[in-house]
Amino acid sequence: MGKRALVAYGTKSGATGEIAAAIGDVLAQAGLDVDVRRAGHVRGVENYDLVVLGSAVYMGRWLHEARRLLSRRDLEGCEVWLFSSGPVGEQARGREGEKWTRPPRITRRGERIGAHDHVVFGGSVSEHGGGFLRRNMAKSIDPAFRDLRDWDEIAVWASKIASAHAE
Template sequence: MTGKVLVAYGTTNGSTAQIAEAITEVLRKNGLAADAQPARSVADVSSYDAFVVGGGLYAGRWHKDARRFVRRHRRTLAEHPLWLFSSGPLDASAAERDIPPVPGLKRAMERLDARGHTTFGGCLQEGAKGRIAGMILRSGKGGDYRDFEAIEAWAGRVADDLRGPG
């Protein structure tokens, strides 16, 4: 594939954006043209040939910006290679086992014929926005559980799939 890949993401405190940037960098290192953009700021997807869409998980739901992006661009996404990712568990569970997509995301994956999904560990650190985030931090359950080696390995598999055999 010689086209462009959009890595769109929904994030509240920036940790999912950092995952999206890491994915974008791996795609570029593998010879693909790739852009990372906040999902809420993407109005036109017509110049892209493949998509990776990610969102943070909040109370069992994918980030609203990621959900809206997928809904708004569903026709185009269904016609192109698509991968999805979630970020969120504030523990080591994402590194220990495959965590399936939340129900709403699973339905979207099926409708859009997504090629894959993965869940990465989340990150919640001091200064995070939101009442619930504050409660989680005060209870001592915050931290950074992102595994950038796993993120880069997954992005490498996406790049291999996009480049095809050869």
């Protein structure tokens, strides 16, 4: 039996879940036994050889369910890889943009537990579904900037994880 991988995520509208599923697909194609789950549905990580954990970022913060999973003691000593998802529209660059897309508390926690990486992928916002504020935010963003997920970049990063855990 191959190595077991958990890809867990926090999402509001599903876009981060789609990123997690794409990561899971790459890991599975590389021969890992993969579970993809919402972070809030994860009861333990002791049965996994590696954990990939990500969250949508809103106002410079990960969603509660993903923060809560990252805070679990049983992640310490695990092979952990982190990703954030969320930037849409025309983003600020440098340190100013970084604080909104790579939450400092998440980065510090990742460093404390020895996470291998913390990447930031573009996000997606739809003008369909969600609440009034989210729909209006989406409508105010140029359609060309509403979905900034780079599927090739996501696949390359997932392949990097798979290579690090090849048997």
